[in-house]
Amino acid sequence: MPADRMPLLDVRDLCVSVPGNGGMIPLVENVSFCVNEAEIVGLVGESGSGKSVTAMALMGLIDSPGVQVRGSARFRGQELVGMPAKALRTLRGRDIAMIFQDPMTAFTPVYTIGWQIDEQIRAHERLTRRAARARTVQLLAEMGVPDPARTAQRYPHQLSGGLRQRAMIAMALSCRPTLLIADEPTTALDVTVQAQILDLLRGLRHSHGSSVLLITHDMGVVAQTCSRTLVLYSGRMAESGPTTTLFARPAHPYTAALLDSIPPLYGSRPHRLPAIAGVPPTPRERPAGCAFGPRCAYVHATCLPAPPALAPIGAGQLAACVLPAEGTPLPPRTIAQGMQP
Amino acid sequence: MIPALLRRLGQTLLVLFGVSVLVFAVFFATPGADPTARIAGRNASPQIMEKVRREYGFDRALPVQYATMMKKLFITRDLASYADRGELVVPQIEQAAPVTACLVCGAAFIWVSASIIMGTLAAAFRDTWVDRTLMLAGLVGISIPVFWLGQVTNLITQSRYHDTWLFSWVPGLGYVPFSEDPGGWFRALVIPWVVLAVMFIGIYSRVLRADLVALAGEDFMRTARAKGLSPTRVMLRHGLRTALVTFVSLFGLDFAQLVGGGALLTEVVFGLPGVGRLTYRALTNLDLPVIMATVMYSAIFVVVANAVVDMVYLLLDPRVRDAR
Numbered sequence: 256m257p258a259d260r261m262p263l264l265d266v267r268d269l270c271v272s273v274p275g276n277g278g279m280i281p282l283v284e285n286v287s288f289c290v291n292e293a294e295i296v297g298l299v300g301e302s303g304s305g306k307s308v309t310a311m312a313l314m315g316l317i318d319s320p321g322v323q324v325r326g327s328a329r330f331r332g333q334e335l336v337g338m339p340a341k342a343l344r345t346l347r348g349r350d351i352a353m354i355f356q357d358p359m360t361a362f363t364p365v366y367t368i369g370w371q372i373d374e375q376i377r378a379h380e381r382l383t384r385r386a387a388r389a390r391t392v393q394l395l396a397e398m399g400v401p402d403p404a405r406t407a408q409r410y411p412h413q414l415s416g417g418l419r420q421r422a423m424i425a426m427a428l429s430c431r432p433t434l435l436i437a438d439e440p441t442t443a444l445d446v447t448v449q450a451q452i453l454d455l456l457r458g459l460r461h462s463h464g465s466s467v468l469l470i471t472h473d474m475g476v477v478a479q480t481c482s483r484t485l486v487l488y489s490g491r492m493a494e495s496g497p498t499t500t501l502f503a504r505p506a507h508p509y510t511a512a513l514l515d516s517i518p519p520l521y522g523s524r525p526h527r528l529p530a531i532a533g534v535p536p537t538p539r540e541r542p543a544g545c546a547f548g549p550r551c552a553y554v555h556a557t558c559l560p561a562p563p564a565l566a567p568i569g570a571g572q573l574a575a576c577v578l579p580a581e582g583t584p585l586p587p588r589t590i591a592q593g594m595q596p
Numbered sequence: 597m598i599p600a601l602l603r604r605l606g607q608t609l610l611v612l613f614g615v616s617v618l619v620f621a622v623f624f625a626t627p628g629a630d631p632t633a634r635i636a637g638r639n640a641s642p643q644i645m646e647k648v649r650r651e652y653g654f655d656r657a658l659p660v661q662y663a664t665m666m667k668k669l670f671i672t673r674d675l676a677s678y679a680d681r682g683e684l685v686v687p688q689i690e691q692a693a694p695v696t697a698c699l700v701c702g703a704a705f706i707w708v709s710a711s712i713i714m715g716t717l718a719a720a721f722r723d724t725w726v727d728r729t730l731m732l733a734g735l736v737g738i739s740i741p742v743f744w745l746g747q748v749t750n751l752i753t754q755s756r757y758h759d760t761w762l763f764s765w766v767p768g769l770g771y772v773p774f775s776e777d778p779g780g781w782f783r784a785l786v787i788p789w790v791v792l793a794v795m796f797i798g799i800y801s802r803v804l805r806a807d808l809v810a811l812a813g814e815d816f817m818r819t820a821r822a823k824g825l826s827p828t829r830v831m832l833r834h835g836l837r838t839a840l841v842t843f844v845s846l847f848g849l850d851f852a853q854l855v856g857g858g859a860l861l862t863e864v865v866f867g868l869p870g871v872g873r874l875t876y877r878a879l880t881n882l883d884l885p886v887i888m889a890t891v892m893y894s895a896i897f898v899v900v901a902n903a904v905v906d907m908v909y910l911l912l913d914p915r916v917r918d919a920r
Contacts, residue, residue, distance in 0.1 A: 316821055320723065348824030355822075360815040363834045364915060365841075374833075375823040410914040426823070 261332060262289035263466050264313075264434055269326035269336070271305070271312045273319055280538045282308045283490045285326070287565075290434065293460045295467040297481030297498065299474065299513070301535055305490035306470045310436045312336075314353055315343045330434065349379040352427035356439040358419035362411035368395075368419075369407025372426045379430045394425040397462070398455060417448035424455060428463055435459065438470045453480055474517050478502060483571075486510050489535045489546035492565055496572030504587045506574035509547045511585050545575070553578060608899045615895045616888060620662050623884050631678050631884060652678075669889060679881040685889045688874060693893070695771050696870035699792065699862065700854040702785055707793035707800060708847065712836070714797065715804025720831055722809060731805065737798030746791045746865030753787060769867035788866045792859055796850065803846060807839040841913050845905055852901030856894025 269286045272279040283305040290296045298306045311317045312324050313335060328335040330351065335343065355361040362371055372394065373387040382390075388407065395403035398421040411419060420440060427435055437456060441449040457480055459465045469481055477484050477498060485495040486509065494507040505511040512531045533550040542548055544559040551558070557577050565573045566580060578584055623629055633640070636648045649655045653664060668675040669685070677683040718730040753763040765783060772780035811817055812835065820834040821827075860872030867873075871890055878886035910917050 314822060316818060344824050344826065346824070347822060353819075353822040355815060355819060357815060361819045363816040363820065363838060365838055365913060374825070378823060378825050378829075410918075412915050413918065423819075 262291050263294075263331060264290040264468070265327075265329045266309075266313070267327040267329075269309060269312060269328055270324070271308050271317065272323045272325075274321040276539060279323060281490060281541075282538050283312065286485075286487065286490075286492055288485045288492075288495060290466050290468055292433075293464055293466055294483065295457070295460065295469055295481045297477040297484040298468060298470045298487065299472065299477055299484060300487035301472055303489075303535060303537070304487040306472075306487050307438055308490075309487070310353070310438055310468065310470055314347055314351060314436065315340070316347075316353075345379070348375055348432075349430040350432050351434045351436065352430070352432040354420075354423050354427050354435065354437040354440045357443045358416055358423050359411075359443065361423055362419065364411055367408050367410055368414065368422045372407070372422070372429050375426055376429045390429065391425070394429055395422065398422070398425045398428075399451070400425070416444050417451065420444060420448070420452055421455070424452070428459070428465070431463060432465060434468065435465050436468045436470070439472070440469070441476060442471070442473075449476075456480060474513050486513070489541055490538060491546055491562060492573070492575055493547065494572070494574040494576075495565075496568070496574075497570065500570055500572050502588070504568075504572075505585060506568045506572060506579050507547075507576045508551050508553050508578070508585065510574075511588070514588060545577075553583075557581070604899075604903050608896070611899050612892060612895055615891060616666065617662070619888055619891050620658075620665070620884075623882075623887070624658060626882070629882050629884075631882075634882065635678055635681070665885070665888060669885075669892065675885045675889065677883055677885055679878075679883040679886075685885045688886065689871065689889055689893055692869055692871045692874045694773075695868050696857070696859060696863065696872060697855060698774065698781070698785060699788055699868060699870060700851065700859055702789040703792040703796070703854075703859075704847075704851055706789055707796040710793065710797045711800030711804060712843075714801035715808065716831065716836055718801065718805040719808035719812070719835070720827070722812075727805075731802060734798040734801045737794045738802075739798075740794060742791060742795060743861045743865050745794060746788070746862060749787055749791055750865065771868050771870075785868075788862055788868060791866075792854075792862045800843070800846070804839060804843060807842055808835050811835050811838055841909070844908050844912060848901045848905030848908070849898070852898045853894070855901075856897035857890055858894075 266289065267287045269283060270281060271283040272281040274280070286305070286309055288296065288298075298309065300306045308317070313328050313330075315335070315338070317324070324336050326336060330346070333346075335346075338346075362368065366374075369388060369391050372391040373384065376382060376387040376390060377384075380387075391407055392403045395406055400406050400418060400421050406414065406418065406422070411422075414422065420443075424440075435456075440456070441452050444452060453476060456467055456469065459467065467480075469476070471477060481498050483496065484498045484501050486493040486501075486507065488509050493509045494501065494505065501510060502514060505514055509531075512529070515529045516531065518528055531550055536542060536546060536549070542559075544561060545551070545554070545563055548554045548558045563575045563577045565575045568574050568579055568584075631652065632645055632649045632654050635652065636644050640648075653661055656664075665675065673684075673686045675685045677685055677688075714730045714734065718727040721727050750769070753766040754769070757763050758766065766787065767780060767783050770784065772784045774781040808831070816838075817830060817834060820830045825833075855871075857871040857875045859870065860876050862868070863870040863872040864876055871893060874886060875890040877883075878890060
């Protein structure tokens with residue numbers, strides 16, 4: 256990253272912890288990444304890896320009692336961590352917008368789609384009802400919603416999942432945010448709709464100049480959309496780097512295992528896809544050493560006393576693993592087809 | 597629309613029929629309820645007993661007696677009381693109904709406003725002293741029996757402190773029609789309103805708070821906050837508006853049973869000549885015609901209120917609208 260160009264979002268050592276068991280339980284530990292203008296960055300991990308918590312912490316949306324957010328998250332140079340609620344509120348929805356996983360439940364059931372989009376527009380801009388509705392209809396049209404004027408007058412339960420997610424994206428884009436946080440936007444949708452929504456997200460860079468932080472557990476989605484990728488495991492960063500590099504030469508065994516669990520497009524298919532044995536540790540049972548240690552095929556004595564630090568591997572790639580430094584890096588992968596940068 | 601109305605009408609008739617048969621059967625199965633002896637009076641000769649029995653038709657088969665009573669109640673409307681001979685029942689109800697309606701509507705206004713304010717505040721300040729104080733007050737309200745509260749307020753406002761500046765405005769027990777003296781009407785009813793509302797404020801504010809707290813975890817509430825709306829707007833326009841759906845259905849049924857005579861205790865304590873007190877008197881006298889008439893009145897209200905709740909539901913919840 257050139258020094259003269261400030262990233263849109265610069266997250267440094269973000270930690271989120273909640274009280275419990277007489278102490279603080281860390282949900283997210285020392286997560287650092289940045290998102291540049293008009294870039295799509297993927298945040299990958301299993302359920303409970305802290306990817307949604309990271310996003311919610313950025314938005315100031317965690318409201319469980321006693322939650323502690325430390326570290327720094329600068330959005331266009333403004334510090335988000337510790338920002339007064341009111342200032343954060345004007346940023347929320349206007350400059351940083353969010354799309355949620357389940358479009359079925361993300362709209363208030365008693366208002367029309369149009370009403371809810373109008374509401375967001377009018378919360379941030381002085382516009383008449385009529386002008387807001389005009390923009391709503393136009394946004395819905397841009398998102399590929401058929402008959403947008405009539406769809407705006409319909410209630411959430413009257414629309415299909417795909418249409419609802421389009422409406423959700425239209426709502427998120429209604430105030431032309433510079434950063435869009437998409438929390439598993441395609442998980443609840445079927446595959447064809449999923450592809451359409453991803454297309455839409457990719458197009459936003461050009462049509463709206465928006466950067467996207469895409470949170471997902473699906474490596475396939477990452478390969479299709481993200482220029483850079485961040486892999487989280489149990490609240491800690493496992494690996495980060497350009498998507499192409501990460502997919503071709505994963506440096507962390509967890510990344511490699513995730514990639515192995517995608518069915519290959521070409522060549523002979525394995526009888527059974529390899530799965531990662533075991534489950535990730537819960538935040539309160541996280542081991543002292545590498546959190547992936549108990550499930551890792553390469554685990555050895557150096558992994559156990561303390562979590563390995565993130566170390567540069569080269570070409571913008573970072574990995575929290577001792578293997579590369581010990582001179583026994585993972586072998587590069589051969590299958591990396593069907594990828595777009 | 598027309599078929600729905602007809603269906604609702606059919607349901608109403610069915611409910612009325614079932615309830616009236618039940619009241620009728622229970623009455624005649626009650627030992628010591630024999631109306632002949634009551635009407636003829638104590639130590640009546642067998643001849644008089646026989647005469648009364650013939651005159652009132654108690655010698656006929658029960659289904660015939662039932663049919664006659666229904667005809668007198670609904671068609672000729674000249675059903676007479678057994679206890680006060682010659683006193684017609686329908687005009688009694690017509691006199692009592694407005695009193696009860698005034699009492700219940702005023703109380704309903706108080707309890708709905710108070711519980712919405714209390715429940716919303718408690719949910720907004722969840723787990724703070726505001727929440728705990730309000731919910732404790734609600735619990736106290738639920739726990740106080742209405743007749744006790746009524747007696748105590750009477751004791752305070754009518755006798756103990758009646759002569760102080762605080763309560764000298766309180767009129768004696770009883771009802772003042774609105775058409776005669778609006779001010780007197782208000783003064784006569786304001787204390788009964790509050791007393792009747794207290795328990796409902798407790799119940800409704802606690803239910804509303806629980807609903808709002810449950811809704812706070814919903815995805816759409818998170819969306820509303822992510823849109824950058826103010827916490828007040830999120831709470832009122834998204835939370836409270838959605839929670840109203842449950843609130844209204846609860847309200848409709850409570851309101852109906854109160855208007856139908858459920859405010860009996862309050863009416864008796866404050867000497868208000870409403871439907872509840874009429875029922876109470878009829879029950880102490882075992883006066884079947886009046887019991888029958890008040891029960892029918894009450895049943896009609898519950899059914900009508902159900903219909904109204906359904907309509908309001910349609911207005912409040914678009915999902916129900918489409919399910920039709």
